[in-house]
Amino acid sequence: MNLSKQIKQFRKRDNMSQEQLAEKIYVSRQTISNWENERSYPDIHNLLMMSVLFNVSLDDLVKGDVKIMKEEIQKSTFFRWTYLMMALMVIVPISVVLGLYFFGNYGLVIPLVLFILLMFSALKVEKIKKVQNLKTYRQIVDFLEGKPVSKVKPNKKDKLLKIGLVLTSALIGFVFMYLVMSIVGV
Incomplete structure (x- = not known):
């Protein structure tokens, strides 16, 4: 899925580690890792928080998914x-x-x-x-x-x-x- 790549791309663009991103949206680092490795999928609440944090539209974040x-x-x-x-x-x-x-x-x-x-x-x-x-x-x-x-x-x-x-x-x-x-x- 594209979302995993999008999260990783926006996280690296903003020079954030998985741990830093996890702290900002109140999840564990393991959760971010699971999202980026397509083992799980973020819920709508986390998607909205990431779109605000990365300053992108929700559509851009989940493009293709x-x-x-x-x-x-x-x-x-x-x-x-x-x-x-x-x-x-x-x-x-x-x-x-x-x-x-x-x-x-x-x-x-x-x-x-x-x-x-x-x-x-x-x-x-x-x-x-x-x-x-x-x-x-x-x-x-x-x-x-x-x-x-x-x-x-x-x-x-x-x-x-x-x-x-x-x-x-x-x-x-x-x-x-x-x-x-x-x-x-x-």
């Missing part, structure tokens, strides 16, 4: 919606069988609601992919690992892989539903 934080938030959101989507892909077929078994035709309301939630989560994942311009699985992996996203364009292999994954997940869903139906006896 805002973009990194936004990407981290998008990554966690991407994970959350992806996990929900994957869980629902397993739960929906099971809920169809169990809903029919226990509630008859009215039992289809539960899987319908779950399916709508599944589609909503898939749309959220696709929206993040569009915002980040992620088109291939390699780009998604790079994004999730925090690496620069490669500029690879999707090719026939990627399209075939996507089709294969969709068909495989559909087949697994039907097999799963068949197994549950045979166990329940519907």
Whole structure:
């Protein structure tokens, strides 16, 4: 992150040791060291104190880190919606069988609601992919690992892989539903 470099740069510019900076903002020298070595991140109170002490705007102090934080938030959101989507892909077929078994035709309301939630989560994942311009699985992996996203364009292999994954997940869903139906006896 840039903040660690910025703190070190402004501290050296003002001819301050880590200990002197720590005394002025009421933290330990170890805390300053942790900030500069990216082991921890200062809270907003300490950021404001340093911006006043170094006589720079808060924006100049955290330059670049805002973009990194936004990407981290998008990554966690991407994970959350992806996990929900994957869980629902397993739960929906099971809920169809169990809903029919226990509630008859009215039992289809539960899987319908779950399916709508599944589609909503898939749309959220696709929206993040569009915002980040992620088109291939390699780009998604790079994004999730925090690496620069490669500029690879999707090719026939990627399209075939996507089709294969969709068909495989559909087949697994039907097999799963068949197994549950045979166990329940519907």
